[in-house]
Amino acid sequence: MSMDRRSGCPINLSLEVFGDRWSLIILRDMIFGGRRHFRELLNGSMEGIASNILADRLKRLMELGMLTKADDPSHKQKAIYSLTEMAITLVPILAHLGAWGRVWLPVSDELSIRAELLEKGGQPMWDKFMDELRHEHLGMPLDTMSGPSVRATLQAAYEALVASKALAADSAA
Amino acid sequence: MSMDRRSGCPINLSLEVFGDRWSLIILRDMIFGGRRHFRELLNGSMEGIASNILADRLKRLMELGMLTKADDPSHKQKAIYSLTEMAITLVPILAHLGAWGRVWLPVSDELSIRAELLEKGGQPMWDKFMDELRHEHLGMPLDTMSGPSVRATLQAAYEALVASKALAADSAA
DNA sequence: CAAAACTGATTGCATTTTGCAATCGGTTGC
DNA sequence: GCAACCGATTGCAAAATGCAATCAGTTTTG
Numbered sequence: 001m002s003m004d005r006r007s008g009c010p011i012n013l014s015l016e017v018f019g020d021r022w023s024l025i026i027l028r029d030m031i032f033g034g035r036r037h038f039r040e041l042l043n044g045s046m047e048g049i050a051s052n053i054l055a056d057r058l059k060r061l062m063e064l065g066m067l068t069k070a071d072d073p074s075h076k077q078k079a080i081y082s083l084t085e086m087a088i089t090l091v092p093i094l095a096h097l098g099a100w101g102r103v104w105l106p107v108s109d110e111l112s113i114r115a116e117l118l119e120k121g122g123q124p125m126w127d128k129f130m131d132e133l134r135h136e137h138l139g140m141p142l143d144t145m146s147g148p149s150v151r152a153t154l155q156a157a158y159e160a161l162v163a164s165k166a167l168a169a170d171s172a173a
Numbered sequence: 174m175s176m177d178r179r180s181g182c183p184i185n186l187s188l189e190v191f192g193d194r195w196s197l198i199i200l201r202d203m204i205f206g207g208r209r210h211f212r213e214l215l216n217g218s219m220e221g222i223a224s225n226i227l228a229d230r231l232k233r234l235m236e237l238g239m240l241t242k243a244d245d246p247s248h249k250q251k252a253i254y255s256l257t258e259m260a261i262t263l264v265p266i267l268a269h270l271g272a273w274g275r276v277w278l279p280v281s282d283e284l285s286i287r288a289e290l291l292e293k294g295g296q297p298m299w300d301k302f303m304d305e306l307r308h309e310h311l312g313m314p315l316d317t318m319s320g321p322s323v324r325a326t327l328q329a330a331y332e333a334l335v336a337s338k339a340l341a342a343d344s345a346a
Numbered sequence: 347c348a349a350a351a352c353t354g355a356t357t358g359c360a361t362t363t364t365g366c367a368a369t370c371g372g373t374t375g376c
Numbered sequence: 377g378c379a380a381c382c383g384a385t386t387g388c389a390a391a392a393t394g395c396a397a398t399c400a401g402t403t404t405t406g
Contacts, residue, residue, distance in 0.1 A: 006220040008281025010274030010288045011201050011267060017278070021192040021364090028184050038383050047179040050365050055384050065277075077373055077382050086277045093269045094184060100266055101183030104238075104259045105190070108181025115183045194393090211354045223394050228355055250353050250402055 017064055022049055022057050027066070027087055028094065031133065032114065034151055036080045037072075046111075061087075082137040091126050091133070095119060113161050114154040125150060190237055195222055195230050200239070200260055201267065204306065205287065207324055209253045210245075219284075234260075255310040264299050264306070268292060286334050287327040298323060 006012055018024045025047055029035045035044055042054055049057075058081065061067040066087040072078035098115030101107060107115075118125060129150040134140040148156075179185055191197045198220055202208045208217055215227055231254065234240045239260040245251035271288030274280055280288075291298060302323040307313040321329075 005279075007284065008279065009201075009219065009284040010271040010278065010280045012198060012220055013278040013280060014270045014274035015194060015197055019192065019194040019197070021188060024188055024192070025185060028182075046182065047185055051384070053365065079383065089273060089276070093266070093273060096266045096269055097187045098183040100262060101187035103262070105183065105186040106178075106181065107183045107186060111180065111182040224355070226393070248353075248402075252354065
């Protein structure tokens with residue numbers, strides 16, 4: 001909440017933006033999960049964020065210029081949160097972070113398949129994804145309309161893995 | 174300090190490692206500043222870390238496998254902290270983080286020159302840097318001994334910029 | 347050889363941040 | 377009308393943080 005400015009170091013300033021346990025989780029769910037509403041973020045997060053923390057972080061991310069809020073025309077009191085360009089350009093960082101975590105931390109297979117695909121896709125896939133996010137959140141035209149969206153591709157891979165695991169568990173039982 | 178495991182998501186797990194305001198700052202000072210001792214980290218950090226927080230984070234980073242501690246042979250009670258491979262592979266993430274911060278946050282010229290050079294150097298420079306860090310911290314042989322070290326290059330650019338700024342300020346006065 | 351300075355910490359304590367549970371007033375669907 | 381849902385807000389306890397003082401051992405200094 002506070003504008004510290006402990007130093008003008010780029011890494012320090014970045015850390016002042018998401019050097020906490022929730023801000024990046026919220027952005028992850030918006031970017032990869034496509035969530036736009038308060039309730040979606042509240043109930044959808046696997047990590048179980050509390051509603052006051054979510055409200056606080058959404059406010060803070062807006063103050064920092066990472067998100068904008070707009071009324072949902074279909075529902076008078078529903079708010080739609082949108083990523084700004086500043087947040088969309090985090091995609092390569094999230095990809096690297098996921099790749100690093102996949103190597104060094106006790107990740108679960110299902111949840112890391114997305115990170116694996118995103119890593120293998122490399123910069124071209126990240127560019128396509130950012131393009132799609134700009135379309136979704138900023139109303140920009142889609143440069144290239146080639147095949148399924150990156151999010152759908154990642155989601156399909158995740159669901160296929162979950163299904164195959166369930167099958168294996170069934171046949172074992 | 175706690176081993177949360179809120180979820181097996183790679184991004185979440187990564188966040189549980191450095192989703193705080195100090196852990197990455199310490200690693201930054203070790204990687205880019207070449208600091209190895211408690212006092213160097215305590216007094217050298219621009220952001221002014223408190224000694225108890227530093228002690229706590231060093232302990233935590235050791236438990237996480239990011240650092241190791243050894244006796245300094247030249248000084249019986251001096252401890253030398255070393256980066257592990259796990260920490261050294263953060264270099265690309267730090268480079269991306271610095272690049273992102275340089276674009277979107279109010280960085281200072283002097284402190285962002287390093288990030289700029291590291292970004293421009295790209296993967297080859299990161300590889301060279303990681304190779305040098307493995308030599309320094311893990312005792313590995315240097316693959317390529319080509320020219321000045323990456324850290325020295327970055328440091329020289331920083332000092333040149335500080336000097337030129339001081340000169341400009343002098344001539345203005 | 348004793349005093350001073352430095353080593354990596356630790357302790358006590360006040361302040362701030364975090365997280366949980368309950369709740370709020372307004373909106374929507376039935 | 378009324379239950380379910382909307383984006384929050386409040387009260388409160390627990391944890392993290394930051395500061396200042398301190399520690400015992402080691403090295404340097406005079």
